[in-house]
Amino acid sequence: MTRRDSLYRRLLTWLLLPLMALGALMVLQAWIEARQTADRAFDRLLEAATLAIAEQVQWQDDRLWLDLPPAALEMLATDAEERVFYALYDAEGRFVTGNADLPGPPRRDDEKAGTLHFRDLVWRDLALRQGVRRARLEDWQTRERFEVRVAHTREGRERLAAELLRTNLAYILGMAGLAAAVVVLAIRGALTPLSRLRHAIRARDPRTLTPLALPLPxxxxxxxxxxxxxxxxxxxxxxxxxxxxxxxxxxxxxxxxxxxxxxxxxxxxxxxxxxxxxxxxxxxxxxxxxxxxxxxxxxxxxxNPEYHPELAPVALDDLARHAVRRHWSACHRDGIDLGLEASETSATVAGLDWQLEEALANLIDNARRYGATHITVRVTAAPPVLEVEDDGPGIPADQRLLMLRPFHRGSDEPDGSGLGLAIVDGIARTHGARLRLDDGLDGQGLRVGLHFPEETT
The missing domain is CATH 1.10.287.130 (Signal transduction histidine kinase, dimerisation/phosphotransfer (DHp) domain)
Incomplete structure (x- = not known):
């Protein structure tokens, strides 16, 4: 079974998906910020440890000597049980003392004393963060250069970063939940008028066609x-x-x-x-x-006010010939002379051939029923006109507009219905043509013509 589409589901999707993407970006940013914050905090401890060790370096017996203070390494040893390493090197880069022979960054000759470098390295399969302080002895007897290298594993940094991330994550999730609730409530509120419109339509009587008066956005x-x-x-x-x-x-x-x-x-x-x-x-x-x-x-x-047909080119002279052939037998039986007059130039209008055929059929039938002996179907090209002329009793000028009304008859002829001219008038209006009722030849009979506008040719 195909699942029906839902406007509510669409709005939720298009609003919550960007919120989820934004939330993912915020989580990523929070993780990056947590790592950077943890690195800054431990780098300060690493800096303090190198400084504490450097301050205890002395010159004794023509060599560098270090009295390591326990607090210098303890400040880097947290509950995460990191491993801490240190080493002292002389100006020539020779190892003096320490608990590990740590590698160091390249030395530059123009580098000033007191500079501090931080770097990440992998040493003996251990991921370390190292701080290297290059200093010199400030003694009145010697100004020997030396280098203090301190490194520790990253467990404490990772734990601090995870704690900071959890704190930020709780805040982000809380804001995301609040935003999602606001979005859901906003969508429900926005769709409430649509629900009212649906209920109003559903509650209406099917026979009621009065306009809806429901206040809506x-x-x-x-x-x-x-x-x-x-x-x-x-x-x-x-x-x-x-x-x-x-x-x-x-x-x-x-x-x-x-x-x-x-x-x-x-x-x-x-x-x-x-x-x-x-x-x-x-x-x-x-x-x-x-x-x-x-x-x-x-x-x-x-x-029918909703009937809007699509018009197509129609040749009036061909239409008239077909109508004359179709009605000639009936007129001949009644002793009526039915003929056609058409110009040499073809007259083409935009229309519906079946409607124009019906109009001609009604005009010829009316003339035959009401006593005509001669009926002429006439077509002119400039301007395009389609007309039927007869020599019957005709219609008085003051009665011609009334004859266009349905069921209005000008005589008591039992075969008439009073609809023929009303139908022809409706067909003329469909084609944008003007229906004219005039006297026939020499003022006798009736001439009914459909005068089409020039632009339809």
Whole structure:
């Protein structure tokens, strides 16, 4: 099972990882500081030991002589049981006395008396810290140079460094724990508004599409506004669906009731001729009902405020030829002359071919139903215009805007639904075109045109 991602876990990771890295750097720095502090402390003891030994060096019997004070070495001997070594050398580098023949750093002739050198060395498999003091006797008889070498093992230094590190480590761990607690609490506090938003959304009735009014920080307020925009779009879609349901129930109730009545009446008859008449009436009613349902669906889809189709280049002259071929048979059966007028220049617009085909189908069907004997589909290229002209009764100028309303009919023609021009108007708006209703040739009939903007060509 895949583990779900978590914003809380992400924030913890991205905040605690840098804190852990910083903590590791602090521990490393604390260890370095502890070692340096321990070295400085023991180097001071090493310096004091070499000084105490140098002060006891004397000249007796024509040679260097040392009366070693016990405290000089005891100050370097701690509870860690270090091993301490010392040696006295004359000006020629010859061993005079001591408990070990310790090596020393190279001597320089110009080096002043009283200088002190510290160094780390490995002697007889022992890691030592050595202090070398070069001095001279301050006696009125002689000013002999000599060198005191003192070295000790590193157990005491390591123990002191470890104690200092433990002290610093306790402080670092305490600060790290406090910082981690602050980070966790800060993340929880920062995500609290998001939790409130989640609970508010989860507690809402699924049928409720009212905007969210929850007070939130600026970043989450943007998310709230985005959700409110989505809810507004859903309200528009819901209103469109409810309008479709209302229109469909209102418009389909009558033909469906007629079908039921025709069927019931036919069942009471014994004459086959009556049955045939009833079936023909039912077939006509069902055809009108099917046409009405298709137009209702088309109008609802066009009125959907969230419908934003991607337009593509469409050749209007090819579209018009296809529409004329498709409707020519039906018009020919009704004795209607259907023709096409197209310019020699191809007219291309940005649109949806199926919508423009539906617009032409509605215009041709309206002209055929309302008494036209001549129907002309016309295409012009400059500017791009697609229009249908007929010689029927036409529409009075003061009624033309009303005809664009759904279900408004200019006559009592039973086959009409009052949706054809409303659908064409919706298609025109989808394409950014202007729908015009004008008088036909010689003031007779009706000319309906879709005038496309120039920039779509």
């Amino acid at each position: 600026r970043e989450l307020a943007e998310l709230r506004e985005t959700l409110n925009e989505l809810l507004a779009r859903m309200r528009r879609v819901k209103a469109n669906q409810e309008r479709f349901i209302g229109d469909a129930s209102h418009q389909l109730r009558t033909p469906l009731a007629g079908l039921s009545a025709r069927a019931e009446l036919a069942l009471r008859q014994d004459d086959p001729q009556r049955w045939r008449e009833a079936l023909e009436a039912m077939q006509a009613t069902s055809a009108r009902t099917s046409h009405l349902a298709v137009q209702l669906l088309s109008l609802t889809r066009l009125d």
